[in-house]
Amino acid sequence: MTATVKYDEVEVGHEIPAVDYSVRRLNLVMYAGASGDFNQIHWNERFAKTVGLPDVIAHGMYTMAQGGRFVTDWVGDPGAVVDYGVRFSSMVVVPDDDNGATITVSGVVEEKLEDKRVVVALTAKANDARVLSKARAVVQLA
């Protein structure tokens, strides 16, 4: 493990700057193929509307993956993530245009644990709504 963030240099309350992640229909098609989740609500607008959704919505796991990317980019090593959990609190609606939607992720070090581990609390927003709640990652620092 080679986390680039040092435990001794991080304090509780340390803020990790927000990053914007774009999500367009193409991303959802790629994610469907890579993950094997072909639920039509993630790519078929006609179907999404027949089941009462406003439009196509992103896979929750796509949003969770952006939160994961935020954490691994901060800590410097994907292998440093020892626990990562979220609740999906609202949907990310992805319109069929060139802009799609934007997921904004930010984080704060919430707690320092033993063995050089910290808890990072994540905030993820799209269209002014919180799309993840109870989003926490435990990471192993250097």
Add this chain to the structure above:
Amino acid sequence: MALNRDFVGRTYTSKSSYEVSRVKIREFAAAIGDGNPIYRDQEAAKAAGHPDVVAPPTFPIVFSLQSGGEALADPDLGLNFAMVVHGEQRFEYLRPVYAGDELITSSTITDIRSAGRNELLTVRSDVTTVAGEPVCVTYNTIVERGGAA
């Protein structure tokens, strides 16, 4: 329609192992838009102290529900897939997932409950290597919208 509570406690173990490939990890990383070389380049992964390319933290979603999926598709459970959205997800890692891992998943339906008009179902999946080494534990809660109405 309410989900069949008799399914709580049932465990489903994958019939064959899932072999984690470099190609699949690369495809998954591309799909989530993550350009980290540790997901693509064996040398970069080794330089970072890993035996091979590492899978992104959410990668186990690709295979961890395959065995449990059998239960969710059972007509006796009464799940309407068209109304399913993801409620909660958690990954607990004992070690990272690497290319070359051959993994076995054992999924247990741990809870089925109503929340308002919705039905919530939670699956815990224990992922080990074929040799029995624990790798990760995943917790997946799905929501059937209107299922309890």
